[in-house]
Amino acid sequence: MSESTKLLRDIKRSVLDLSPIVQGGTASDSYRNSLDLAQHVENWGFHRYWLAEHHSMPSVASSATSVLIGHIAGGTKTMRVGSGGIMLPNHAPLVIAEQFGTLASLYPGRIDLGLGRAPGSDQRTMRALRRDLRSTGDDFPELLEELRDYLRxxxxxEPAKGVRAIPGEGLDIPIWLLGSSDFSARLAGQLGLPFAFAGHFSPNYMQTAMHTYRNSFRPSEVLDEPYAMLGVNVVAADTDERASYLASSLYLTFLNLIRGDLKPIQPPVDNIEELWTDFEKLTLNAQLRSSVIGSPETVQKGLQSLLDATQADEFMITSNIYDHAERLRSYEIVADVWNL
Known part of the structure; x- marks a missing residue:
C-alpha cells in the first residue's frame, strides 16, 4: 500500500485519558467517568486505553497511574490498558517493574508500559517526589536499561542473585517510549521499541520526531519495523458549531496553564475571544493547531489529513470535554468515522 492510500481504517484507534476533574466534580466522579468511557470505547472497537501521570494539577485525577490502570483493566474485558505514560525519573525502576509486573499478572496480555522522561509537574512537586532538581532527564536511558533488566x-x-522484580521478571510487558521532542524518538528507534508522540500538545516537533524515529530505527526482538503512535486532540460533535463551543474547555485548560492559574476543567463558554489576549490566542492556536474539532465530516477529514502528513500506525485520541455525555459522544463519532 502506498503512503497516499493509507486510510483511517488501516490503523488502530486508542484513547488517552487524564481522568479529568471538572469544575464542581470530584476525583471519585472522574474515576467513575473514566471506567464508563473505557467500557464504551471497548465496545466501539478502540484498541487500547492509556492513562497519564501528572501531579499537583487540579484538573487531573490520574496521578496514581498504576492504581487507576488496575481499576480500568478490572472493569473491561479485552482492550489493552496502560500508561501514557509513567514518568520514569519520578520513580525507582524497581518499583515500576513490580507495579506493572503485578498488573500484568492480574491482567495477562493486556498491560502496556509507556514511559516518559518529563516530571509531569513543577519544581516544587518534583521536590516532593524526591526528584533531583538538577536532573534534566538525561539519565532516562540508564533508568530505562535498569527497568528492562528487571523485566527480562x-x-x-543463571544464579539467583542481586535484586529481582517479583512479580515482573520474565513477563511480556510491552514498553513504549513517549516524547514531545526527538530525544525519545531517537532512543526508541535505536532500541527497536514502539514510539508514541505527544502531538496533542507539541505539534511543532511532530514531523521531526516521526522522521527521527523511523530513520534511527533498528530491528529488535521487539519489533521488525518501526511502529509510531500519534496523540491527537479531538472534539467531535454533531455540528461544527457545537464542537467549537465544547472545545473552548480545552482552550481554557491550556490558557490557565500558561497563566499559571491551574483549575479543574472549566465549562465551555460562548465567546472565548473575550477571555484571552492576542498573544495568548496566537500561543494557544500554535500549541493546539493539530487538534481536530468539528462535525463527523470535519473530524474524518482532519484525522485523514494528519494521517497523510505523519503516516502514523495508530492514533491515540484524547478529548478534553467538560460534560461526560458530550465526551462519550465525541468518541462515538470517532468510532463512526473510522471506517468511512
Whole structure:
C-alpha cells in the first residue's frame, strides 16, 4: 500500500485519558467517568486505553497511574490498558517493574508500559517526589536499561542473585517510549521499541520526531519495523458549531496553564475571544493547531489529513470535554468515522 492510500481504517484507534476533574466534580466522579468511557470505547472497537501521570494539577485525577490502570483493566474485558505514560525519573525502576509486573499478572496480555522522561509537574512537586532538581532527564536511558533488566527473563541456569522484580521478571510487558521532542524518538528507534508522540500538545516537533524515529530505527526482538503512535486532540460533535463551543474547555485548560492559574476543567463558554489576549490566542492556536474539532465530516477529514502528513500506525485520541455525555459522544463519532 502506498503512503497516499493509507486510510483511517488501516490503523488502530486508542484513547488517552487524564481522568479529568471538572469544575464542581470530584476525583471519585472522574474515576467513575473514566471506567464508563473505557467500557464504551471497548465496545466501539478502540484498541487500547492509556492513562497519564501528572501531579499537583487540579484538573487531573490520574496521578496514581498504576492504581487507576488496575481499576480500568478490572472493569473491561479485552482492550489493552496502560500508561501514557509513567514518568520514569519520578520513580525507582524497581518499583515500576513490580507495579506493572503485578498488573500484568492480574491482567495477562493486556498491560502496556509507556514511559516518559518529563516530571509531569513543577519544581516544587518534583521536590516532593524526591526528584533531583538538577536532573534534566538525561539519565532516562540508564533508568530505562535498569527497568528492562528487571523485566527480562532469567535463564534457569543463571544464579539467583542481586535484586529481582517479583512479580515482573520474565513477563511480556510491552514498553513504549513517549516524547514531545526527538530525544525519545531517537532512543526508541535505536532500541527497536514502539514510539508514541505527544502531538496533542507539541505539534511543532511532530514531523521531526516521526522522521527521527523511523530513520534511527533498528530491528529488535521487539519489533521488525518501526511502529509510531500519534496523540491527537479531538472534539467531535454533531455540528461544527457545537464542537467549537465544547472545545473552548480545552482552550481554557491550556490558557490557565500558561497563566499559571491551574483549575479543574472549566465549562465551555460562548465567546472565548473575550477571555484571552492576542498573544495568548496566537500561543494557544500554535500549541493546539493539530487538534481536530468539528462535525463527523470535519473530524474524518482532519484525522485523514494528519494521517497523510505523519503516516502514523495508530492514533491515540484524547478529548478534553467538560460534560461526560458530550465526551462519550465525541468518541462515538470517532468510532463512526473510522471506517468511512
Amino acid at each position: 527473563p532469567r535463564p534457569e541456569d
